[in-house]
Amino acid sequence: MSREAVLRVFRGNAEKSDAVDYRVPVAPGMVVLDALHYIQGHLAPDLAVRWNCKAGRCGSCSAEVNGRPRLTCKTRMDALPLDKAVTVSPMRTFPVIRDLVTDVSWNYEVNRRIPPFTPRPGTDWKMFQADVDRVQEFRRCIECFLCQDVCHVLREHGKMSQFGGPRFFVRIAGLEMHPFDSVSRTRLLKDELGIGYCNITKCCTEVCPEDIRITDNAIIPLKERVVDDFYDPVTRFLGRIFGPKE
């Protein structure tokens, strides 16, 4: 087994960078992260890469392989055309720190603004599988931020200050649809996290390594809730009579 691949890896930072070619022996079942580890271990010990579990469960090793946002630990070398160089570059939406490592701290700032799970008083904590199935889908998210990376509102238009991004719509959906949650986050969604900017192109759903149906199951239902709470005259009228969800 003497097959080789060439990895063309982004080296450097925002000011100064190169695409450097590394020749890597290919073993059966090898993933791109294995190839990056080979480079670190034998060719470039200072190659900056984030990774942890190497099993698709922690969401650390996100990058763009041949231009597509991927978890490098789940991207098989044998699924890529190896007759030409495999390009590996950092997620484009976030500022590069060094090599494949980007500054994702903005995501943590968005997260901090989301009101936490707030159970209704007097809850008996009896829940049925059918009630939690929907929310469990959202809670599969491993925070790889690939959906944030691919979303054109962030990637092309850079609306970090006005838009929360698919990851946090998924998170909010998980809170809003929890059977016992008692607070409303629709105003946050509308005014601060700019859910209206999403025009449901479903790019986020396509790149999600956890197969969360982000657009259909999280974003569209949340858009409907925002419409109900702020734009639907009947709901607004009834809300005024019966009181909205606080």
Place this chain on the structure above:
Amino acid sequence: MSTEKYETHEHDVLVIGAGGAGLRAAIEALTNGASVGIVCKSLLGKAHTVMAEGGIAAAMANVDRTDDWRAHFRDTMRGGKFLNNWRMAQIHAQESPDRVRELEQWGALFDRTAEGDILQRAFGGHSFKRLCHVGDRTGLEMIRTLQDRGVQMGFDVYMECAVTRLLKDGDRVCGAFGYWRENGRFVVFRAKAVVLATGGIGKAWRITSNSWEYTGDGMALAYDAGAELQDMEFVQFHPTGMVWPPGVQGILVTEAVRGEGGVLKNRLGERFMERYDPKQMELSTRDVVARAIYTEVREGRGTEHGGAYLDISHKPADYVKRKLPGMYHQFKELADVDITQGPMEVGPTCHYMMGGVRVEAETAATTVPALFAAGEVAAGLHGANRLGGNSLSDLLVFGRRAGLAAAARRTEKPGPPGPGQVDDAAREMLEYFERPDGESPYAIHRDLEQTMQDLVGIFRNEEDLALGLRKISGLAGRASRARVEGSRLFNPGWHLARDLKSMLTVSEAVTRSAIARRESRGAHSRTDHPKPDPEWGRRNLVVRRGASGMELVERPVPQPPAELQALLAEAT
């Protein structure tokens, strides 16, 4: 020299490590009025806790109505071959159900029973269905819940920051020194109490389920600060890691596969667990199953790639996909195997450290004042072998207790670290760049992994262990001369060079302890002493720093009071 020339942060409580134990400790310290800083080598939410799959053991009796803390206590002690700290095992069994309910109240969503309660599944060594779970991603649910709670309560998070030394004022710990991975700058933390929650040491072995972070930092930091380590010979090899293809070797295959009815077979189609534990079969304890698979392979009955077959395909495909979605995708995507249609190939992988920092049961206090340790970095609860599911509950129960005890020291006023400590720590980190020549830390790490894999593995003997110890000593010499290329900006080679030092300290402690324990017990199997020895059953081995290097001492295993003794003697 003062600490002023470095970026300095002050907190009442500093927590090192942001997995389940660290997060739970931080939450409890905050609840009790302390200001808290939490430091982690990776991004928040990526700690190894996310890799925990099968569940949290807690005697909630939602499925098996007769389960209670006594049965959980007994199972834990039996699984640990009675080397456990009995009081830790008792506290753990009694408090786990409340810790699980608390998680639910903080937003975690477990799988449900038909009555609407938290569903529990069977697991190795547990005599009842006891593991609260979310499919096969329980750890992710736990870490996300704790992380969000802590962030909302207001701890300060120092992400991608690595601690290289504990700082002391006299005998007591008063802070820590570290570096930012991103820019390589140094940082000093001042604190009234420090909680270690850094996890294990699996990266010292070649075939491991552990990530790059699991380099024994907390154990080495504690040892360097004068704390005692205990039970270091007990390293858990999980029976089922992936064995093929080569790149995925060691990746965990959850015990939940067996908990949900998966069977193990060898190349001849024999359900070989009949020969090793006919009563519990696949749900025997991990030490037994790991040895069984290893033995089948060694005796020529292994699979094509040197493992055993693990098969769940007799269950309906929908059921497998619902209960084990992570496994389904993992095998499909990484090994081209559809586990609903055919068997997985599995073999042992280094997974967990039973040993660690010696702590008091009630408070998680180490033998060094103001230093606490909880979770995998601490020793005592699991004895000679940990039961699956007891790790996540350990993190919650003793993380909470460590946070509580650490917060109680918040009114103390420790002085600054003693002279020279900070500058010395900084100098150590800079030396890697200053050597004109020297080896790459990656090469030394590869040799350490191979040494531990070959000589300090599942089956051990005096000759191999002695050779291992000599090799570790040689590797330590090479590591002290290692040279790092490049700059201090996010440089993994530099980070590994320092982590390697911790791995070598802990590997030495493991090997020395394994040489000293001349018996086989739990995860420690000596081919030259194949039987348990009742004399050794009364002793824990303790490692500490002596005047001329590492010292080993024996301590009597604490004996439980009469009523618990009676409980342990009962048949189930």
